[in-house]
Amino acid sequence: MTVRLLLADDQELVRSALCALLELEEDFEVVASVGRGDEVVDAARSHQPDVALLDIEMPGLDGLAAAAVLKVQVPACRVVVLTTFGRAGYLRRAMEAGVAGFVVKDAPSEVLASAIRRVMRGERVVDPALAASTLAAGESPLTARERDVLTVARSGATVAEIATKLYLSEGTVRNYLSAAIAKTSARNRLDALRTADERGWL
Amino acid sequence: MTVRLLLADDQELVRSALCALLELEEDFEVVASVGRGDEVVDAARSHQPDVALLDIEMPGLDGLAAAAVLKVQVPACRVVVLTTFGRAGYLRRAMEAGVAGFVVKDAPSEVLASAIRRVMRGERVVDPALAASTLAAGESPLTARERDVLTVARSGATVAEIATKLYLSEGTVRNYLSAAIAKTSARNRLDALRTADERGWL
DNA sequence: ACTCACCCATGACAGATGTCACGGGTGAGT
DNA sequence: ACTCACCCGTGACATCTGTCATGGGTGAGT
Structure with a gap:
């Protein structure tokens, strides 16, 4: 067979x-x-x-x-x-x-x-x-919005650009980014992006 | 044959x-x-x-x-x-x-x-x-040092960390990064990294 | 009803980042 | 000798980022 x-x-x-x-x-x-x-x-x-x-x-x-x-x-x-x-x-x-x-x-x-x-x-x-x-x-600790912000950030956009693209205020974007950085225990937006990507959290 | x-x-x-x-x-x-x-x-x-x-x-x-x-x-x-x-x-x-x-x-x-x-x-x-x-x-417009700085930056390091790793002053690192960003016509360190990588300049 | 996690936002602040002007040193090419 | 590109550095400045406190709205679960 x-x-x-x-x-x-x-x-x-x-x-x-x-x-x-x-x-x-x-x-x-x-x-x-x-x-x-x-x-x-x-x-x-x-x-x-x-x-x-x-x-x-x-x-x-x-x-x-x-x-x-x-x-x-x-x-x-x-x-x-x-x-x-x-x-x-x-x-x-x-x-x-x-x-x-x-x-x-x-x-x-x-x-x-x-x-x-x-x-x-x-x-x-x-x-x-x-x-x-x-x-x-482990499971991704990132919320949906945090993921969104990170994925947009991946293209090298500034906070302002991310805000425009997602119809958010700049402050909110900064908050999400900050949360994402904390959750990945990174030092940076870039660092956060790297580790989140590695662990399949994106 | x-x-x-x-x-x-x-x-x-x-x-x-x-x-x-x-x-x-x-x-x-x-x-x-x-x-x-x-x-x-x-x-x-x-x-x-x-x-x-x-x-x-x-x-x-x-x-x-x-x-x-x-x-x-x-x-x-x-x-x-x-x-x-x-x-x-x-x-x-x-x-x-x-x-x-x-x-x-x-x-x-x-x-x-x-x-x-x-x-x-x-x-x-x-x-x-x-x-x-x-x-x-085209040819890479980046100088050797600019490449170095960029490649270290790729891991998500801060300016201070890059400086320590390459035995440079922070100001110099910032200058190189700035030059690299300008040459790739990017908005960001991250953006510069992305485009330089794409074009095989690293 | 109450809690909790998530969404969105604002405002304020410290520190990191990016830009600019400037200067000095080296080596290669003219 | 002179120019030019690259190396490295300093100092100052505007802006961007990351953090924190705070608050209001929603829906799911107890």
């Missing part, structure tokens, strides 16, 4: 390389391959894969968002997220999206193959080291 | 996937495969590949630095840089390192194959769109 696979990765070369790699396994068959997040669901509907391998960084639709939609629209298709970064926030969001497996790209290829097979048996597969770091990073 | 290839990429999965992909071609043979930049030269010496495929982001030694060393130590081995980002600065540094080809990972797989074959014929291969953007970004 062969496993029918859907591949989604925005990097053409990586995608076709993965395809070549997986086709080497006797029991795998790649039935569809897309380069954008918003093409995942359509492809899954028409090809009915058993497992979808999704990268997170994709144009159109985030891989995790795609996973969430897939969960509803094509529930028979299980999702394995395959991404470059094992960042804490990603894992958390992935779990919330109902993902069955989470594999980082610097794992050896046997890990991916075995993850796919185990997911097919109904198991949930996550790299233990990753799970630990996610637990360590 | 088969082309002997050396693969270097820190992501296990991508590396073995690329290996599978390239082995599909009749005239390619992967003779070595490493995951760290500082293993490239040793592997090249012992396996004598015709072409080395190097990723840029690697632990130990930068892919471009590895290319430069290779140029001297194993001159018979041509280098093709294969990387995620087509950032302007990378291309420039690659050319300075004497690289023969530059391919981005979101190119289709035929591009990589043909690039390798063309490099074997002695040609230089660069994506035209990439070359154009590099030309547009």
Whole structure:
């Protein structure tokens, strides 16, 4: 019984390389391959894969968002997220999206193959080291607004510009930034941005 | 006549996937495969590949630095840089390192194959769109010291901290930062960091 | 009803940051 | 010799940031 696979990765070369790699396994068959997040669901509907391998960084639709939609629209298709970064926030969001497996790209290829097979048996597969770091990073202490302010600040905007963009007063923006800096125990706006980003709090 | 290839990429999965992909071609043979930049030269010496495929982001030694060393130590081995980002600065540094080809990972797989074959014929291969953007970004107007200050600032350090770390006075640090901000026509330290990074000026 | 967390805002203040003008030292190129 | 670019520094100034106290409004939970 062969496993029918859907591949989604925005990097053409990586995608076709993965395809070549997986086709080497006797029991795998790649039935569809897309380069954008918003093409995942359509492809899954028409090809009915058993497992979808999704990268997170994709144009159109985030891989995790795609996973969430897939969960509803094509529930028979299980999702394995395959991404470059094992960042804490990603894992958390992935779990919330109902993902069955989470594999980082610097794992050896046997890990991916075995993850796919185990997911097919109904198991949930996550790299233990990753799970630990996610637990360590914890839930995001940032409120919605604090996140908003931080993400706008990321582009290098001044307080005044953030205020205009979010229809807030400058004082309010400063307050949110201050709160965010305190919660990340940073010294700076920049520092806060860095650590919040690292822990997947954005 | 088969082309002997050396693969270097820190992501296990991508590396073995690329290996599978390239082995599909009749005239390619992967003779070595490493995951760290500082293993490239040793592997090249012992396996004598015709072409080395190097990723840029690697632990130990930068892919471009590895290319430069290779140029001297194993001159018979041509280098093709294969990387995620087509950032302007990378291309420039690659050319300075004497690289023969530059391919981005979101190119289709035929591009990589043909690039390798063309490099074997002695040609230089660069994506035209990439070359154009590099030309547009231009040379870095930043002086060495301005770069230093910026890179330290990246970690979210304050002026005082940067000063201590670089053994400078605070005033000098402020001056350099100010100059860097002006040269990138940014509004901020953060903004300057962003744009300088984008253009490969760091 | 009451608490609590979050939203938004204002005002005030210390300290950090960015800008400017200025000066002195070095080495490379003309 | 002279220019020029870069290095490093100082001092002063305006502005931007980050912090704190304070207060009002909302909705969810007890």
